[in-house]
Amino acid sequence: MLRSVRKGAKYQRALSASSPIFPGSGLNEDQLVWQDAAQKWGAAELGPFSAEWDAKCHYPIDVIKSSAEQGFLGLYTSEDVGGMGLSRLETSIVVEALSEHCVPTTAMMTIHNMVSWMIDVNGTPEQREEYCPRLTSGEIIGSYCLTEPGSGSDASALATTCVRDGDDYVLNGSKCFISGAGVHDLYAVMVRTDPATKGPKGISCVLIPKDTPGLSFGADETKMGWKSHPTKVLIMENCRVPVSNLLGVEGKGFNIAMSGLNGGRVNIASCSLGGAQKAMLAAKEHLGVRKAFGKTLDSQQYLQYKMAELATQLVTSRLMVRHAAAAIDQKDPAAASLCAMAKLHATDNCSEVANGCLQMFGGYGYLKDYPCEQIVRDLRVHSILEGANEVMRLIISRQLLSE
Amino acid sequence: MVRVAVGVKRVIDYAVKIRVKPDGSGVVKDSVKHSMNPFCEIAVEEAVRLKEKKIAKEIVAFTIGPKQCSETLRTALAMGCDRGVHVNVPQLDALTPLQISKMSAKIAETEAADLLIMGKLAIDGDYGQTAAMTAAILDWPQATNLYSLQHNGDNATVEREIDGGLETNEIKTPAVLSVDLRINQPRYATLPNIMKAKKKKVKALKPADLGVDVAPTLTVVKIAEPPTREAGEIVEDVDALIGKLKDAGRI
Numbered sequence: 001m002l003r004s005v006r007k008g009a010k011y012q013r014a015l016s017a018s019s020p021i022f023p024g025s026g027l028n029e030d031q032l033v034w035q036d037a038a039q040k041w042g043a044a045e046l047g048p049f050s051a052e053w054d055a056k057c058h059y060p061i062d063v064i065k066s067s068a069e070q071g072f073l074g075l076y077t078s079e080d081v082g083g084m085g086l087s088r089l090e091t092s093i094v095v096e097a098l099s100e101h102c103v104p105t106t107a108m109m110t111i112h113n114m115v116s117w118m119i120d121v122n123g124t125p126e127q128r129e130e131y132c133p134r135l136t137s138g139e140i141i142g143s144y145c146l147t148e149p150g151s152g153s154d155a156s157a158l159a160t161t162c163v164r165d166g167d168d169y170v171l172n173g174s175k176c177f178i179s180g181a182g183v184h185d186l187y188a189v190m191v192r193t194d195p196a197t198k199g200p201k202g203i204s205c206v207l208i209p210k211d212t213p214g215l216s217f218g219a220d221e222t223k224m225g226w227k228s229h230p231t232k233v234l235i236m237e238n239c240r241v242p243v244s245n246l247l248g249v250e251g252k253g254f255n256i257a258m259s260g261l262n263g264g265r266v267n268i269a270s271c272s273l274g275g276a277q278k279a280m281l282a283a284k285e286h287l288g289v290r291k292a293f294g295k296t297l298d299s300q301q302y303l304q305y306k307m308a309e310l311a312t313q314l315v316t317s318r319l320m321v322r323h324a325a326a327a328i329d330q331k332d333p334a335a336a337s338l339c340a341m342a343k344l345h346a347t348d349n350c351s352e353v354a355n356g357c358l359q360m361f362g363g364y365g366y367l368k369d370y371p372c373e374q375i376v377r378d379l380r381v382h383s384i385l386e387g388a389n390e391v392m393r394l395i396i397s398r399q400l401l402s403e
Numbered sequence: 404m405v406r407v408a409v410g411v412k413r414v415i416d417y418a419v420k421i422r423v424k425p426d427g428s429g430v431v432k433d434s435v436k437h438s439m440n441p442f443c444e445i446a447v448e449e450a451v452r453l454k455e456k457k458i459a460k461e462i463v464a465f466t467i468g469p470k471q472c473s474e475t476l477r478t479a480l481a482m483g484c485d486r487g488v489h490v491n492v493p494q495l496d497a498l499t500p501l502q503i504s505k506m507s508a509k510i511a512e513t514e515a516a517d518l519l520i521m522g523k524l525a526i527d528g529d530y531g532q533t534a535a536m537t538a539a540i541l542d543w544p545q546a547t548n549l550y551s552l553q554h555n556g557d558n559a560t561v562e563r564e565i566d567g568g569l570e571t572n573e574i575k576t577p578a579v580l581s582v583d584l585r586i587n588q589p590r591y592a593t594l595p596n597i598m599k600a601k602k603k604k605v606k607a608l609k610p611a612d613l614g615v616d617v618a619p620t621l622t623v624v625k626i627a628e629p630p631t632r633e634a635g636e637i638v639e640d641v642d643a644l645i646g647k648l649k650d651a652g653r654i
Binding site for chain 2: 013014015016017018029033034036037040041069070071072084086094
């Protein structure tokens with residue numbers, strides 16, 4: 001506590017349990033302890049620096065690696081390979097708490113977590129030994145590579161070729177919008193191993209270490225938000241990896257990618273929750289301070305009601321995200337569509353919350369001196385990546401209308 | 404190597420806006436966030452550092468209060484204490500520093516502690532008495548409000564901040580020490596250590612086990628918010644200022 005104050009963190013009043021947006025609502029003692037630990041670390045190590053990292057496009061990879069000590073780099077990876085073995089619900093709670101202090105850094109950590117889990121669950125004993133302890137300890141950081149210049153939402157149309165040549169695979173193609181590209185150590189890349197089979201069944205997942213000959217990266221993209229970490233094109237030109245780098249079996253790559261994304265969607269949605277929570281707290285404080293027409297803004301009925309609406313959007317998002325997380329934990333047969341619903345609902349609603357909070361600040365909301373504009377910029381991409389919200393509708397409606 | 408006992412107190416979190424109950428009988432505590440007293444966190448950190456330097460062989464964290472204090476103890480265990488003692492007292496507010504000190508002294512004895520480390524004060528009561536009183540009850544030397552601690556296994560060299568700078572003292576073990584803000588930066592209770600802490604042993608005690616009577620000896624008559632700050636006044640010169648201060652009976 002004093003730690004964050006001494007480090008210069010913004011002194012923020014703690015919400016009581018009677019607040020409708022209290023993030024601890026409905027959580028048991030253990031879950032509250034995880035939440036508190038994440039809050040404390042995030043408030044001291046992320047919060048005071050988030051704006052600066054955004055302004056300077058500085059990637060705090062050292063801070064991300066230092067979070068391994070806290071257990072944040074293997075939240076739902078198995079304990080035998082250095083992970084915390086937390087449930088998806090506990091993971092969501094931790095991610096939400098961290099993202100309140102820096103959305104993009106937390107989001108990047110969740111992508112790494114997703115890659116770590118994919119190898120944990122689909123890897124051979126050798127692969128698990130080789131990669132997972134190093135991922136969970138932060139020695140190496142992972143990136144997830146599915147999207148290509150020619151295929152985003154139509155992910156299973158991916159074209160990167162992966163041809164067997166003796167004991168190696170030779171890869172040719174490119175991936176785009178890869179978070180952490182060029183800096184991260186390990187790339188989980190979805191490739192087409194069976195050119196004769198279009199669609200998902202011809203796809204495999206291959207792990208490519210950073211310094212593999214034939215692997216190179218494009219220039220850093222200039223983005224609206226998530227500015228603190230690099231996003232680049234990944235280029236494979238006769239990139240050669242041993243066949244032992246195949247994750248799972250040939251033809252199963254798409255399944256691996258999609259199963260990773262269920263959790264990834266809950267993670268991204270959880271990041272939206274944290275950003276929206278920060279915006280709400282800032283707006284709430286502002287309304288109690290700023291005066292117009294002779295009284296503080298929180299005396300104005302319209303603004304009171306608007307805050308109530310935004311709070312309801314935030315809390316319904318939180319409930320949906322936690323429900324989807326619990327559905328994964330319980331192996332609920334509807335889990336995939338629930339995760340899609342959570343991602344669709346939380347990302348859009350939390351962006352609206354952030355935008356609504358920005359409006360509360362009036363002209364000040366437009367300035368970088370105040371937190372809302374960065375939150376709006378950071379959250380915008382959540383409705384686009386890890387499955388565009390349009391694709392979420394596809395997933396939900398397909399399951400909904402099939403029976 | 405020494406055995407260290409560390410006292411930790413569960414208090415209202417420092418970031419909470421304190422509200423006085425309408426009837427003036429106390430402050431609102433229900434649904435309000437509680438945490439380990441910041442100075443107790445610093446005390447735990449100092450104890451854990453002694454263990455890392457292999458000066459302390461074991462750290463026992465103890466707390467006095469209702470069942471929710473087990474959370475506070477768990478944090479201490481997650482920061483590196485080896486085991487815990489929880490003296491269950493349903494109404495912590497009703498206890499005085501003297502009663503706490505008597506219990507702390509007894510725990511130091513029964514746990515065979517060579518060092519008893521505490522925070523210099525708790526941010527709710529703000530008494531700052533417990534460490535000194537406990538030392539007196541134990542008849543141990545005390546060093547309070549510490550800025551630094553160096554222990555060689557037998558004796559300690561300590562510093563505290565004073566107006567003119569730093570005051571250095573030597574103190575023998577066993578001793579009671581209380582820590583001040585700048586002695587260290589407490590570590591985080593990491594998720595892995597929080598998990599490990601679940602397996603650490605906690606002994607449950609009642610005040611009677613320590614031979615201490617916790618019947619209230621202090622009655623709180625009234626709690627009120629400080630008076631609302633009034634507008635100030637700008638005066639022309641120093642003479643006018645002195646005049647105003649005299650009129651208000653301040654000098």
